[in-house]
Amino acid sequence: MKRLISSMLAASVLATGGAIAADAANPSDPEEFRQLMVEFYEDRYPDVPFEDYNMGVYAIDDDARSQWEGMMIFPQTDEYVAKGEALWNEYTLPNGKKLSSCLGEAKGLRAKYPYFNEKDGKVHSLGLDIINCQKNAGEAADKVWDPKNNYKKLANVLAYLASESNGMTNQVQINSEGAKAAYNRGKEAWFRRTGRLDNSCADCHQYHGGKYARAEHLHMNLGNTTHMPVFRYSKGSMFTLHKRMYGCVRDTGTIPPKQYSDYLRDLEFFMSYNDNELELNGPNIRK
Amino acid sequence: MKKFTSVITTAGAAALLAAGMGFSGAVAAQEEGLSDSAKKGKELAFGRSKGNCLACHQIQGGNLAGNIGPALIAMKARYPDREELKKVIYDPRDKFGDQTIMPPFGAHKLLSDEEIEAITDYILTL
Numbered sequence: 001m002k003r004l005i006s007s008m009l010a011a012s013v014l015a016t017g018g019a020i021a022a023d024a025a026n027p028s029d030p031e032e033f034r035q036l037m038v039e040f041y042e043d044r045y046p047d048v049p050f051e052d053y054n055m056g057v058y059a060i061d062d063d064a065r066s067q068w069e070g071m072m073i074f075p076q077t078d079e080y081v082a083k084g085e086a087l088w089n090e091y092t093l094p095n096g097k098k099l100s101s102c103l104g105e106a107k108g109l110r111a112k113y114p115y116f117n118e119k120d121g122k123v124h125s126l127g128l129d130i131i132n133c134q135k136n137a138g139e140a141a142d143k144v145w146d147p148k149n150n151y152k153k154l155a156n157v158l159a160y161l162a163s164e165s166n167g168m169t170n171q172v173q174i175n176s177e178g179a180k181a182a183y184n185r186g187k188e189a190w191f192r193r194t195g196r197l198d199n200s201c202a203d204c205h206q207y208h209g210g211k212y213a214r215a216e217h218l219h220m221n222l223g224n225t226t227h228m229p230v231f232r233y234s235k236g237s238m239f240t241l242h243k244r245m246y247g248c249v250r251d252t253g254t255i256p257p258k259q260y261s262d263y264l265r266d267l268e269f270f271m272s273y274n275d276n277e278l279e280l281n282g283p284n285i286r287k
Numbered sequence: 288m289k290k291f292t293s294v295i296t297t298a299g300a301a302a303l304l305a306a307g308m309g310f311s312g313a314v315a316a317q318e319e320g321l322s323d324s325a326k327k328g329k330e331l332a333f334g335r336s337k338g339n340c341l342a343c344h345q346i347q348g349g350n351l352a353g354n355i356g357p358a359l360i361a362m363k364a365r366y367p368d369r370e371e372l373k374k375v376i377y378d379p380r381d382k383f384g385d386q387t388i389m390p391p392f393g394a395h396k397l398l399s400d401e402e403i404e405a406i407t408d409y410i411l412t413l
Binding site for chain 1: 341342343351352353354355386388390391395396397
């Protein structure tokens with residue numbers, strides 16, 4: 001715990017470039033902390049405009065960026081979006097209704113997520129709400145689009161829903177003590193070192209953001225969520241945000257929390273709130 | 288490509304030399320001077336599964352190295368005391384503080400004591 005606080009301190013001290021009181025360095029107010037995260041990025045890359053942060057590593061990697069811009073002209077993601085759209089339109093719940101009966105229309109749906117639900121006191125992820133809609137309607141366990149049984153369907157539908165909010169502004173809301181607490185739990189997760197490597201998300205994507213791990217150029221601390229899901233060229237398939245978080249925690253040498261666990265939902269909430277004001281640009285492509 | 292280059296730098300070098308391909312001579316000569324322990328250390332430092340030092344450090348002869356940590360050069364001059372170097376690899380937090388990203392290879396049993404000895408021998412040749 002001591003180590004956690006001191007790494008957050010280090011983050012904000014670096015961000016502001018000077019000595020400041022401990023509570024100013026780690027404000028519990030989400031908006032204040034988000035501003036520190038923006039400043040951290042600005043200080044390291046003063047020439048990168050804020051609106052580029054949603055490009056992930058391409059915001060800071062000019063060579064790779066032109067290749068990526070080429071890929072985005074006829075993006076490989078189109079076929080996944082089309083598959084996802086067909087699934088969304090054709091699928092009916094066991095009660096005969098459509099998914100939109102629990103979730104609302106596709107247009108703009110992704111832009112409402114993640115959100116903090118005051119009733120159950122938890123962060124809701126779009127993927128999980130789809131899964132729960134199916135479960136609540138009595139769908140057979142092996143037919144539910146969960147990450148274990150039907151990962152591809154889940155990823156394709158999320159790709160389609162991302163495309164239906166593409167171009168909108170990311171506006172995650174924090175309007176209650178409960179939501180604030182969820183953000184702060186997510187913040188702890190971002191700075192918590194895990195596994196035998198003893199590394200945190202912040203180690204790779206903040207303190208050492210912009211450097212290389214072997215040939216991997218590490219993206220910075222913002223722009224983790226706006227473009228998800230993402231088609232990974234090297235793997236030839238679509239990755240959801242939760243699958244990526246799961247993979248990164250696993251790579252620190254530990255058994256990660258499950259996809260859509262409370263832990264990873266809080267982390268999603270923290271990262272998504274920090275990405276506020278950026279344009280949604282999913283689904284996207286990465287190396 | 289990555290696989291290809293690592294084959295060349297390790298086992299492949301000797302075979303290429305035997306086949307009379309001149310360009311591999313430099314690599315082989317560099318390997319020749321290494322003790323058995325240092326050779327083993329080099330394999331661990333370059334390999335991805337265990338030491339993986341190349342993920343973060345530039346090391347002479349290593350391809351596609353990361354740059355999260357400092358380049359490992361002139362190590363004997365910088366670490367005249369072998370024990371001190373070994374300690375850095377065993378648990379870098381002692382020297383660099385809790386905030387270091389470098390994993391505690393010994394303290395978290397990512398490497399055995401014997402493997403750390405071998406890597407130390409190799410790093411001291413740089």
